[in-house]
Amino acid sequence: MGQPQPAKLPMGDVVANQSTAQHQDAADAGAGVGVWESSPGVFRRHLKNREFSHIVSGWCIFTPDGGEPVELRAGDAVLFPANCEGVWDIRETLRKTYVLF
Numbered sequence: 197m198g199q200p201q202p203a204k205l206p207m208g209d210v211v212a213n214q215s216t217a218q219h220q221d222a223a224d225a226g227a228g229v230g231v232w233e234s235s236p237g238v239f240r241r242h243l244k245n246r247e248f249s250h251i252v253s254g255w256c257i258f259t260p261d262g263g264e265p266v267e268l269r270a271g272d273a274v275l276f277p278a279n280c281e282g283v284w285d286i287r288e289t290l291r292k293t294y295v296l297f
Contacts, residue, residue: 197233205240212237212286228296236286245296247276254290259283 200213218230226245231252241258251272258274259265260282268274268290 197231200233200235203234203237203239205242207238207240207283210237212239212284226296229294231291231293233289233291234284234286235289238283238285240281241284242279242281243276243296244279246278247280247294247296249274249276249292249294252291252293254286255288256290257285257287259285 197215197217200215203212203214206212212234214232214234216230216232218228228245251268251270251274253270255267255269257265257267260280263282266274
């Protein structure tokens, strides 16, 4: 995992710190596989790729723009469509594995 960095799009007084370890064999195809971790905080999400994630530990609520909040805990899996935007509300340090495609 890399050095934790502040969230790029924080919302509120508590700024989450995030770190990533990414292995990108298929960089030409825009694919990637990695592990992501975030401390508690609220921030916006925007990613152009589709993403499949498996929550390894922690707890959060993700609210997609125009959608209903989704609570995610250890053991859950989620598929984000391309260009998914919304708000992460990390309640307990969250670690997930992910595949971007």
